[in-house]
Amino acid sequence: MHTYFATVTFLFGCIIGSFLNVCIYRIPHHESIIVGSSHCPKCSTPIRSYDLIPIFSFIFLKGKCRTCKAKISFRYPVIEFLTGCLFLGVFLVYGYSLLTLLGLIFSAVLVVIAMIDFDTMDIYDTFHFIIIGLALINILFLKANLVDHLLGALIISIPFFIVAYLTQGLGGGDIKLMAAGGFLLGVQSIVVASLIGIILGGITASFLLLFKKKQAKSMMSFGPFLCIGLYAAFLFGTSIFQWYFSLFS
Secondary structure (H helix, E strand, C coil), rough: CCHHHHHHHHHHHHHHHHHHHHHHHHHHHHHCCCCCCCCCCCCHHHHHCCCCCCCCCHCCCCCCCCCCCCCCCCCHHHHHHHHHHHHHHHHHHHHCCCHHHHHHHHHHHHHHHHHHHHHHCCCCCCHHHHHHHHHHHHHHCCCCCHHHHHHHHHCCCHHHHHHHHHHCCCHHHHHHHHHHHHHHHHHHHHHHHHHHHHHHHHHHHHHHHCCCCCCCCCCCCHHHHHHHHHHHHHHHHHHHHHHHCCCCC
């Protein structure tokens, strides 16, 4: 039975991933994510329902539009598969609980934030409000510690704000993302999330500089790395935090 629900969760995640692709494309273009059918961005031909099956449609169509044969970005099936994996991860950790539902929504929001920030270097406040809403549900219905989560909203976002003010090296969206994420995760997990994001971002920046893909003063989206950290911390943040400090006790 557990395997059955795990499989269903993964497949459901792939379906949601298909919708997230729509959000990632349309939101920066200020298009409705509800009204209007999916269409080929090249020839504008509406996409048939049987060509919207997550992952498999891309394989059957050989990565090309059925009508104009324009290439379909490989990113679409990757995001569908990734979302399925993220959903599965939440289910495997939290099982049949309200935290699983919160985690599924949180995962979907993080995927959209990461990809839009990667494309445009913008993080929209709507997503911060969604995360804050999830945090309120966690506090009101799962009796999460209010003080811990309020401190979580401040403990990383304030240092980020100071760094941004002094160096202009961080965007306001990153600061607000960590404030909202900290409100949801609490102190220990948001510290873990920030460390994961900083380490991954630092490694990537060093790699890009080493191979001259970026100039030293070039801007790089930091949101995707923070989103990876936030997801990991949602699942394992407290365990990682306590394990690390147990090394010194």
